[in-house]
Amino acid sequence: MKIVIFGLTMSSSWGNGHATLWRGLSKALVRRGHKFFFFERDVPYYASHKDFGGIPGVELYLYPDWQSVLPMAKRHLEDADIGMVTSYSADAIHASVLVLSSRARLRAFYDLDTPVTLDRLSSGKPVEYIGKRGLKDFDLVLSFTGGRALGELGKKLGAKRVYPLYGSVDPEAHRPVKPCEAYRADMSYLGTYSGDRQDALNELFIEPSRRLPEKKFLIGGALYPEDFPWTRNIYFARHVPPPEHPAFYCSSKLSLNITRRPMAEMGHCPSGRLFEAAACGAPVLSDYWEGMEEFFEPGKEILIGRRAEDAIEALRMSGSEIRKIADAARERALQEHTAGHRAVELEEIFEDALAQTGEEIIGEEITG
Numbered sequence: 001m002k003i004v005i006f007g008l009t010m011s012s013s014w015g016n017g018h019a020t021l022w023r024g025l026s027k028a029l030v031r032r033g034h035k036f037f038f039f040e041r042d043v044p045y046y047a048s049h050k051d052f053g054g055i056p057g058v059e060l061y062l063y064p065d066w067q068s069v070l071p072m073a074k075r076h077l078e079d080a081d082i083g084m085v086t087s088y089s090a091d092a093i094h095a096s097v098l099v100l101s102s103r104a105r106l107r108a109f110y111d112l113d114t115p116v117t118l119d120r121l122s123s124g125k126p127v128e129y130i131g132k133r134g135l136k137d138f139d140l141v142l143s144f145t146g147g148r149a150l151g152e153l154g155k156k157l158g159a160k161r162v163y164p165l166y167g168s169v170d171p172e173a174h175r176p177v178k179p180c181e182a183y184r185a186d187m188s189y190l191g192t193y194s195g196d197r198q199d200a201l202n203e204l205f206i207e208p209s210r211r212l213p214e215k216k217f218l219i220g221g222a223l224y225p226e227d228f229p230w231t232r233n234i235y236f237a238r239h240v241p242p243p244e245h246p247a248f249y250c251s252s253k254l255s256l257n258i259t260r261r262p263m264a265e266m267g268h269c270p271s272g273r274l275f276e277a278a279a280c281g282a283p284v285l286s287d288y289w290e291g292m293e294e295f296f297e298p299g300k301e302i303l304i305g306r307r308a309e310d311a312i313e314a315l316r317m318s319g320s321e322i323r324k325i326a327d328a329a330r331e332r333a334l335q336e337h338t339a340g341h342r343a344v345e346l347e348e349i350f351e352d353a354l355a356q357t358g359e360e361i362i363g364e365e366i367t368g
Contacts, residue, residue, distance in 0.1 A: 001034045001035070001081035001082060001350070002034070002035045002037070002076075002079060002080045002081050002082070003029065003034055003035065003036050003037065003080070003081065003082040003084070004037045004039070004073075004076045004077055004080045004082065004083050004084065004104070005022070005036070005037065005038045005039065005084045005085075005086065006039045006073070006084070006085045006086065006089050006091065006092070006095035006099070007022060007038060007039070007040060007084075007085075007086040007089050007110075008040070008086060008087070008088040008089055008090070008112075009040050009046050010022045010023060010026070010038050010040060010052055010058075010060050011040060011042075011046055011047075011050050011051075011052045011060065011062060012046035012047075012049045012050050012051060012052065013049075013051055013241070013242050014045070014046060014049035014051070014222055014239060015045070015049075015192045015222045015223055016088075016192070017112075017167075017271060017272050017273070018086070018088070018112055019051075019052070019242075020170075020173075020242055020272055020276070021112070021167055021168065021272050022038065023052065023055065023170065023173075023242075024168055024169065024170030024173065024338075024339030025168065025339050025342055025343060025346070026038065026055060026058045027055050027058065027170065027339065028170075028338075028339040028340045028342070028343035029343050029346070030055065030056070030057035030058055031340075031343075032343055032344075032347070035057070036057065036058045036059070037059045037061065037076055038058065038059070038060050038061065039061045039063065039069060039073060039095070040060065040061065040062055040063075040090075041062075041063060041064075041065070041066075041089075041090035041091055042062040042063060042064055043090060049239065051241045051242055051243075066091045066094045070098070073095070073098060074098065074102075077098065077099065077102035077103065077104050078102070078103055079103075080102070080103075080104040080105070081104065081105045081106065081350075082104060082105070082106050082108060082350060083098075083099040083102050083104030083106070083107050083108070084099070084107075084108040084109065084110055085099055085108075085109050085110070085129075086109070086110045086111070086112055086129075087110070087111045087112050087113045087114075087116075087117060087129050087130075088112070088113060088129055089129060092128070092129035092130070093128075093129070093130075093131050096109070096130075096131055097131070100137050100138070105354065106139050106140055106350060106353055106354055106357070107137075107138050107139045107140070108138055108139060108140040108141065108142060108353075109130075109135050109138045109140075109141050109142070109159075110141075110142040110143075110144075110165065111141065111142070111143050111144065111145075111153070112144040113144065114143045114144055114145040114149045114152075114153065114266070114269075115145055115149060115260070115262035115263040115265065115266040115269060116260070116262050116263075117130070117153075117157075118149065118152050118153075118156065118262070118266070119262040121156050121157075130157065133158070134156070134157035134158040134159070135153065135157040135158055135159040136157070136158030136159070136160065138159065138160070139160075139161065139353055139357050140161050140163070140349070140350075140353040141153055141157075141159040141160075141161065141162045141163075142162075142163055142164070142165040142349070143162060143163070143164050143165070144164075144165065144166065144167065144269070145164070145263060145266055145267075145268055145269045146164035146166065146268035146269075146291065147266065147267045147268030147290065147291050148266070148267070148268075149266050149267075149268065149269075150162045150163075150164060161353055161356060163349045163352075163353075164268070165342060165345065165346060165349065166270055166295075166337075166342070167270055167271060167272035167274070167275055167337075168272065168275060168337055168338055168339045168341065168342040169272065169275035169276050169278070169279040169333055169337060169338055169339065170338070170339045171279050171333075171334055171338050173242065173243075173245075173246075174245060174246055174249075174275075174276045174279040174280050175246060175279060175280060175281075176246070176250060176280055176281040176330075177246045177247055177250050177280070178247075178250070179247070179250055179251040180244075180247040180248075180250075180251050181251075182237075182251075183218060183220075183237070183240075183244075183247055183248045183251035183252065184216070184218075184251045184252065185216045185217055185218035185235065185251065185252040185253075186212075186215040186216050186217065186252060186253050186254065186315055187205065187208070187209075187215070187217050187218070187252060187253065187254045187255075187256055187285075187311070187315060188217070188218040188219075188220065188248060188249070188251070188252035188254075188255055188256065189201070189205055189217075189218070189219050189220070189221075189255075189256040189258065190219075190220045190221060190240060190245065190248055190249070190255070190273060190277075191219075191220075191221045191258060191273065192221045192222050192223055193221060193222070193223040193224040193225065193228070194260055196260050196261035196262065197258045197259070197260055197261065199261075200258045200259075200261075200264075200287050201258055202229070203305075203306075203307060203308055203311075204256060204258065204285065204287065204305045204308065204310070204311045205217060205219075205234075205256055205258075205311070206229055206231065206234075207308035207311075208308050208311040208312050208315065209231045209233055209234050210231055211308065211312060212233075212312065212315065213231075213232070213233055214233075215233060215315065216233055216235065217231075217233055217234045217235065218234070218235045218236070218237065218252065219234060219235070219236050219237070220236075220237040220238075220239075220240040220248055221237075221238075221239075221240070222238065222239055224236070245276060245280070246280045249276070249277045249280040249282035250280055250281065250282055252282070253283070253315065253319075253322065254283055254284075254285050254303075254311075254314055254315060254322070255277045255282040255283065255284050255285070256284075256285050256286070256305075256311075257271065257273055257274050257277065257284055257285070257286035257287070258286070258287055259271060259286075259287055259289055263289070264287060264288075264289040265289075266289075267289045267290030267291045268289075268290065268291035268294070269289060269291075270292075270295045270337075274286065274295070274296075275333050275337045278296070278301075278302075278326075278329035278330055278332065278333040278337075279330060279333045279334065279337075279338075280330075281326050281327065281329075281330045282326060283303065283322045283323070283325050283326035283329070284296075284302050284303065284326075284329060285302075285303040285304075285305045285310070285311060285314050286302055286303070286304060286305065287304075287305060287306070288304045288305075288306060292304070295332075295336075295337070296329055296332055297328075297332075300325065300328055301325060301328040301329040301332050302325070302329055303325065
């Protein structure tokens with residue numbers, strides 16, 4: 001298949017979770033014989049934090065404005081099997097109009113931020129990456145979030161065929177490595193600052209740091225404000241580039257995962273960070289959301305934190321106890337949650353959607 005994507009970014013992982021997902025998924029799709037093209041507007045905040053080294057067979061087009069790239073985008077869609085627009089694409093509305101008027105066999109929208117989308121709709125706020133007709137004109141809608149979010153996309157935005165496509169991990173990029181002294185800590189947290197994560201971060205990270213002054217805590221991420229409630233034993237790494245993520249995860253006793261509030265409330269929303277840490281063999285403490293059990297078994301493959309006491313108890317576990325949990329999580333991630341698994345799932349979704357739209361099933365090209 002020829003797959004043409006209009007998305008937020010592949011070039012930079014700074015302040016977003018889209019880039020690493022697309023890097024792993026595109027590599028897996030190309031290895032399975034598909035052609036992958038990604039259009040990204042070259043904006044200043046990503047241009048100054050580029051960390052993409054390229055993937056053989058993947059073509060990334062960085063463009064300054066929509067009009068300048070329009071002729072090339074049209075040409076690529078002329079013979080595309082899949083034309084897709086994603087949430088937070090800088091030119092999502094223009095790209096949607098183009099994709100929907102194109103000759104692509106399957107016209108799709110992938111919402112990698114479904115709970116945020118639905119939360120904004122419920123609050124009466126505009127969703128800048130979705131047009132006035134919602135999603136009703138797309139042949140296929142993918143959602144990074146499953147569960148009841150799938151029905152809500154149909155009910156509120158008119159999506160006809162909705163499938164979950166969850167996050168994943170590239171096991172070649174995320175694997176166990178030797179600890180790095182710069183990232184050594186008792187508990188680490190890797191994530192961009194977001195106000196709707198702060199209550200959980202206060203409970204599971206800030207408060208334990210206050211109660212355990214002898215422990216070292218480490219935050220890696222971008223956009224943290226000056227008034228963030230730092231304590232004396234919290235250290236900070238402003239931007240941890242993707243090649244250093246495994247060292248970051250593997251250098252602390254416990255890795256914390258916190259989900260954005262709209263996503264946690266919606267449920268069925270595993271972040272890519274969750275799979276990445278697990279694939280690196282790092283023991284993970286996470287907040288809880290409905291559907292967690294579908295991805296990792298609490299108590300056996302992942303630790304759940306609801307209160308500061310849970311985090312403190314986890315930090316006091318023996319090395320053998322915590323290692324057993326980490327090993328089980330890594331095994332689960334490699335068996336079910338790699339980019340290769342998602343590539344196969346995506347092929348099956350495309351085949352099913354093409355069959356429902358009356359298109360000829362891809363057959364050998366998809367399955368082989």
